[in-house]
Amino acid sequence: MDINTRLIRAREEMAKRNLDAFIVLTSDPHGSEYTADHWKFREYLSGFNGSAGTLLVMQQYVGLWTDSRYYIQAEKQLRGTPIELFREGQPGVPDYVSYITYILPSGSRVGVDGRTISQVEYQRISEILDKYNIRLEIHHVDFIDNVFYQRPPMPTDELTEVNPIVACTTRREKIDIVRKMMNEKKVSHYIISALDDIAWLINLRGSDVEYNPVFYAYMVISPEEEHLYIDPHKLSRVVSNRLAEDGIKMSLYDHFINNLRNLPKESTVYYDPTKVSALAVAQLPNSVVRVEGRSLVGEIKSHKTEAEIANIRSVHIRDGVAMVQLLNWIEKEVASGNRITELDIAEKQRLLRMAQPRSMCESFAPIVAVDANAALVHYSPSIETNTALTSDSILLIDSGGHYADGTTDITRTIALGEISAEFKRAYTYVLKSHIALASAVFPKGAYGIQLDAVARQPMWKAGLNFGHGTGHGVGYCLNVHETPYGIRSSFTDSRFDEGILVSDEPGVYIEGKFGIRIENLIFSQPMPETPFGKFIKFETITLCPIDTRPIDVDLLTEEERLWLNDYHKTVYARLAPKLNGDDLDWLQNATREI
C-alpha cells in the first residue's frame, strides 16, 4: 500500500470524526526514545523512519517536521509523496503548532492519539491552540488500528530477572524507598509509565525495543499494593511466581487505562507529566488530586549506589579492553594496507565487546564515521554510505555496550595519517572542553546548564561550538540516555548531586571535512565540605586512551596536560593487567606522557 493510499485512509478516519487535522507523533504511550514497531505509525503513514519527526495530516495537505539530523534522509524518503518537509530550526520555518494556528480557522478541531502524547506536551499544545479557538482532541484506539494495515503486534518476548548480585538492591527494597518518597509527598497513588523506571524498580529486563533492555508495562503503586500491568506471555512461570511472592499484583497491560478510572475518589495521585500519556491522565476521576512532578523512580535510579558504581567501574575495564583491541586492530589493518570500511569496524567492535564477560548487546546504533561522514552528528554507517578508511583518514567511533552489570558509551576520534593544522586546533579545543568538564568542581545543586558553560568556555574562546548537549545521564544496564540529569545549553530544572553518571562529550564538526568528539562517562562524587558548602567533582569512569597525536600541546594549560597524563596513567594501570601481546604494546605507546 503506497503512502497516498495510507493517507487517504487516515483522512477517512479524520472525516468520520470531523477532524480538520491529525497530529502523528513519534513516541509510544511511555515516552520512549526507541519504540516497538507497533507504535511506528508516523513511519507507516509517511515512509520517513528517522527517530524524530511529527506528521501533520490535513484534508488537503500533509507536512512532516524534523530536525537537522534528518533533513537529507527525510528529503529522500518523502520524494514522490504529497508530504511537504518542514526543516525545524531553519530561519522562517514555523513549528507545527504555529503552522496549525496559521492555516486552520477558528473553531477547527485537531486530533492526536492520546497515548502517544505526554500530558505535559498535550497541555502545552492545547494552551496555544485554545488561544486561536482551535480544539485539540484525544483520539485513540480505533484511529491508528483502522488506518495501520497489518499493524505489527505488541512484542511478547519473555523477560529475564536481573541477577541479585548485579541488581544490588531487591525489588522490595526499591519499592520501600519509593513508598517513603510517596509518604513525604503525601500522595496515595503513583503511576509509573517510563519503561526504564519499571525495569529498574522490579529488577527485570526485556527486549521489546532496540538497544534499551526494557519491556512494555505500567505500574501503579497504591496504599494496598503494587500493581503491574503487563502482557502475561512475557512472564515465565518462575518470574511470575517470584513477582507474586514479592507481593506484586499483575493485570493485563490493556487494563491499565480502564483501571485508572476506578481509582478511589479521594486519592492523591502522583505522576510525571513528561512520561505519562495525556490519555492516562484523562482517565483519572475528577475528584482525585493530581500531583505532577518528576519521576520518583527516575530520581532514585539516576543516583547510582556504591554497589552499582563498583560494577560500572568493572564493566569499564572490560569495555576498555575491547576498545584497545579495536583501535590496535584498526591501525594494524591500515598499516598492512588492508581495505577496511566503517561497517567492518562496527562489526569488529561488536564482536570484541561480545567476547567480553557478561556482555549482552550494543547500547545504541554505533557511529563509525570516516572523514566528512563524521561531520553529520548522528551518522550511522549503512550499505549506501559505507566508506573505507585511507591511510590519511580521521575516524570517529561512538559506541557502547550493555553488560549484565552496566552500560557503556564512549567516543574516540583518531587521526591515522598526516594531521592538518585545522584539525589539530579543533581537536585540541575539544579535548580542552572535555577536560574542563571532567575536572569541574561545582556546588551541590548546580544546574546542568552551568556545567555546560564550564565545559564550552575553552572552545568558545577559540570561536568553536557544537550543536548537541555536552552530557546525558546513563542507565545501569538500562537506557544509555537516562533522564533527568543532563548537561546542555538549555535550562532544565534538574540540580546536580553526588552519585550521578553522565557522559562528557564535547565535539566540533566541520561540514564536508571531519567531525571530532571525545566522550567519557563521568561520575559525580562529593568533596570534603567547606565553610562555603558542599562541592562536587567528577571521577572519570571510561578507560581508553585519548589519541595524543593530534594534540597541539602549546594550546594546553599545564593543568590540562597533567590531567591527560594522569588519566592515561590510570588507563594503563587498570587495563594493562588484562591485555597482552601487541595490544599491550599499543596501550603502552598510546598512554605515554605528553
Add this chain to the structure above:
Amino acid sequence: MDINTRLIRAREEMAKRNLDAFIVLTSDPHGSEYTADHWKFREYLSGFNGSAGTLLVMQQYVGLWTDSRYYIQAEKQLRGTPIELFREGQPGVPDYVSYITYILPSGSRVGVDGRTISQVEYQRISEILDKYNIRLEIHHVDFIDNVFYQRPPMPTDELTEVNPIVACTTRREKIDIVRKMMNEKKVSHYIISALDDIAWLINLRGSDVEYNPVFYAYMVISPEEEHLYIDPHKLSRVVSNRLAEDGIKMSLYDHFINNLRNLPKESTVYYDPTKVSALAVAQLPNSVVRVEGRSLVGEIKSHKTEAEIANIRSVHIRDGVAMVQLLNWIEKEVASGNRITELDIAEKQRLLRMAQPRSMCESFAPIVAVDANAALVHYSPSIETNTALTSDSILLIDSGGHYADGTTDITRTIALGEISAEFKRAYTYVLKSHIALASAVFPKGAYGIQLDAVARQPMWKAGLNFGHGTGHGVGYCLNVHETPYGIRSSFTDSRFDEGILVSDEPGVYIEGKFGIRIENLIFSQPMPETPFGKFIKFETITLCPIDTRPIDVDLLTEEERLWLNDYHKTVYARLAPKLNGDDLDWLQNATREI
C-alpha cells in the same frame, strides 16, 4: 504613634473590609528598588526600614519576613513590638505565602494594596492561595491613607532635561524605535510604568527617590499619541513646552488608573507584568487583548549605543581619577598615623567624586567596611557601627557616582598591612573569578547563568563561593541596578547580546574576619563571526588599579597574570594624563607588572 497603635488602625481597616490578613509589600506602583517616603508603609507599620521585607498583618498576629542581609537590623528594630521575625532562607522557615496557607482556614480573605504588587507576583500568589480556597483581593487608595498618619506627600521636585549631547538620541527617535517594536509585536497600546524606562525614553531626570535620578510618572503609547501621566508641578514651563512640541500629551499622574478603563475595546495592550501593578492590569477592559512580555524600553535602553558607551568610557576616566586620589589619600593617612574611619572615607570619596566634571551625586549608598564589617555583604557604615582603620586593616569600598554622562559602580578591597595566608588565598581566587568573567567569550544569546558559572568555576575549585549575583546591568546616568540583564546562579530568560553594560563582582566573605569583592563594569562587544556563529567578549570599562599586594602569584595561570598586567597598563595609560604629584606616583606603583 507607636507600632501597636498603628497596627490597631490597620486591623480596624481590615475588619471594615472583612479581611483576615493584609500583606504589606515594600515596593511602589512602579516596581522600584528605591521608593519615595510616600510609599514606605511597611516601614511605618513595622518600624523596620530595610530595603527588603514583607509584613503580614492578621487580627491576632503579625509577622515580618526578611532576608539574611537584614536579620540583625530587623531583630533590633522589631524589639518591643508584637511583630515576629521570619528569617527567610533559614531551614524550616516558611515563606509568607506558605505561612498564610498553614494558618488561615479555607474561605479566608487576604488583602494587598494592588498598586504595590506587580501583576506577575499577584498572579503567582493568587494561584497558590486559590488551591487552598483563600482569596487574594486588591485593596487600595483608602486602606493605606486611612492607616498612614501624616503620610508624606508624593514628591513634587522639578525635572531636568538631559543635555541633547549626553542623551545621544532624541525622545522622538527613541519613541519611534519603541513604536517599531510595537508594530512587530502587533500591539496597539503599550503601558510603561518602570520609572527608569520613562526617564530614559523622554530624556528627563528627577530626584524623587534616593540614588536613582528618576521621577514618578506613567506612560501609555497608543496609536494616536504618547501620553505622560505626571504631577504638572514637576514640569517647568520650558520642559512642559518642549514635551508638547514633541507631541507628548500630558495628564495628571492620578488619572492613569482611570484612563486605563477607557482604552478602546479592541486594543491589544502590551505591558511588562514584573513592572506593572496588579491594580493597573485589573483596570483594563475585559475585551482588550493582554500581551505580557519584557519591557520594550528596557530592552532598548539596556543596549548602550556607540555614543552612550563613548560617554561612559570618558566618565570612567574621571571616576578612576577620584578613586586613585582616594586610595592614595587613605594610604597616606594610615602611614601618617592619622585616625580615619569608614564614614571619613565615605565622605572623602563623595567629595573627590563631586570635584570631577559633570558629577551629580552618588549612585547608591556607599559600602566602606573595615575587616569583619565587610563580611556583612550589604553593610553601610553608620554612626553606631563606624570603625576606624588600623595599620593592619583590610578595607572594602563599594561605591559609585552618577555623572551627567554616565553611572559608575566599583569595588576594591585593599590590604593595608600584613596579609594572612587565608586572606591571600581568598583574594587571589576572587581575582581569578573576576578575570574569568572579564575574559569570558560566549555565543550571542548565552544566558546570565552560564556566564555566572564561568566566573565561579575557579573559586569553586578552591571550595569557595559567595551568596550574591556576579553581575547586574547598569544604567546610563540611571539606575545602578538596571534590568533585565544579570549574571546570577539562578536562571532568568534574558540572553546576552552585544552592547550590554554589567558589573563583574565576585567576592568571598568570612564571618567575623573580612570580606573581599573586586568589581569592574564590563561591556559586551562582538567578536569577528566564525563558522560556528556570533561570539561576544567583554571590554573592561572601569579604570582603577586592583591591589596586587595580596595576590598569590603562584595561584594565577599565565593567562590570568597577563590579563592583570594588561589591565594595569590600560589603567595607567588612561589615568596618568589626568593625575600628578604623589597621586601619579601612587598610580605608577599600583600598576606595576607582577
